[in-house]
Amino acid sequence: MFIRRVSSTDMELVLLISLFLLTANTFGDGTGSDVTRLIVKEDDNAILMCSFPESIIDKMFDWKKQEDKKEVFFYNEGEHYNNGRSGQDEQFKGRVFHFEDQLVSGNASIVITKTQPGDSGNYTCDFPEDSPSRRANVELIIRASPKPYVTIINATKNGRALLECEVEGASPEPVVEWRDGAGNILHAEEPKVTKNKEKENSFNVILQIYVNKSDRYTCVSTQKKIDHQISNNIYVPINASNGMSTAAGGHIVGLIVGLVLLVLL
Known part of the structure; x- marks a missing residue:
């Protein structure tokens, strides 16, 4: 039975x-x-x-x-x-x-x-x-509602960082957005949407965005057809003056001071 x-x-x-x-x-x-x-x-x-x-x-x-x-x-x-x-x-x-x-x-x-x-x-x-x-x-x-995978593609440069959000194998096809710490939707690149080769009728979505201030950024995947939403976030530290984190900037300053002392000696 x-x-x-x-x-x-x-x-x-x-x-x-x-x-x-x-x-x-x-x-x-x-x-x-x-x-x-x-x-x-x-x-x-x-x-x-x-x-x-x-x-x-x-x-x-x-x-x-x-x-x-x-x-x-x-x-x-x-x-x-x-x-x-x-x-x-x-x-x-x-x-x-x-x-x-x-x-x-x-x-x-x-x-x-x-x-x-x-x-x-x-x-x-x-x-x-x-x-x-x-x-x-x-x-x-x-x-199928996989959690978005978020990462920093490159190190901060010129006061900004490139973030990437990837949603793999979602069904129905989701709408993917980046939001800042206040929940505002950010203008991003056009999402790259492809059909998942391993699972029929499912989709892969990649969405990238440049950010220029320290904040916690959230990638939100929304499947409107079934009223479902899932998200993931990442904290990005940026020093607006030189585009590098404070730790990285301090390391370089220390290196320069050391070189000067070496030359004087």
């Missing part, structure tokens, strides 16, 4: 789904206007809900990922992708399970395990043999 494959948190959710299915179904009007939005953290399990008001043991239902028409899960009178039926997309093999013991209650929901950013997209649950056809629509968003 599938329940052995999920975490304790998911098991609690399964029980809630079971109670919910006793009195409701999750189908829209078939036009795609009713969409359930689901946000799941990367590597967690995602439960995509779809239900029917009666037993579906002898029915057919089909889950697809709409952007690329990938076959996610197909069930037809007891035959499905996990018991020998062919046709499932490679992306979902061994990762998608249904609630077999709840088919009698009309539960056509599925679970996608160990989610990755590439799983984000729009999913449909169809009963193609019904007339009119029934459809449930789920928008799945996989959240």
Whole structure:
């Protein structure tokens, strides 16, 4: 049974789904206007809900990922992708399970395990043999929110320092900003945004900025689509008169004094 494959948190959710299915179904009007939005953290399990008001043991239902028409899960009178039926997309093999013991209650929901950013997209649950056809629509968003990495690229020079903020493997794509100690957004270079080569549908962002005063600077990564924000900060000491920290300036002055004494001797 599938329940052995999920975490304790998911098991609690399964029980809630079971109670919910006793009195409701999750189908829209078939036009795609009713969409359930689901946000799941990367590597967690995602439960995509779809239900029917009666037993579906002898029915057919089909889950697809709409952007690329990938076959996610197909069930037809007891035959499905996990018991020998062919046709499932490679992306979902061994990762998608249904609630077999709840088919009698009309539960056509599925679970996608160990989610990755590439799983984000729009999913449909169809009963193609019904007339009119029934459809449930789920928008799945996989959240990957790595903490920004901040560093000083070069030593202070001419009264300023170059800072860099890097966010690697974020999904959805974030907006990255630099802020000063008072929380003001600073004007920075154009961010460099690239697609992450290791994880589909995730992004790498690098943002650089020159600063000319000592302060604690914060890099903020905001994923507006899921209302999530994470940040990291760094303290930068700058001597406005010569562009070097006080410690570095004192070291050079001491070196000069030593050289003068050596010449006099």
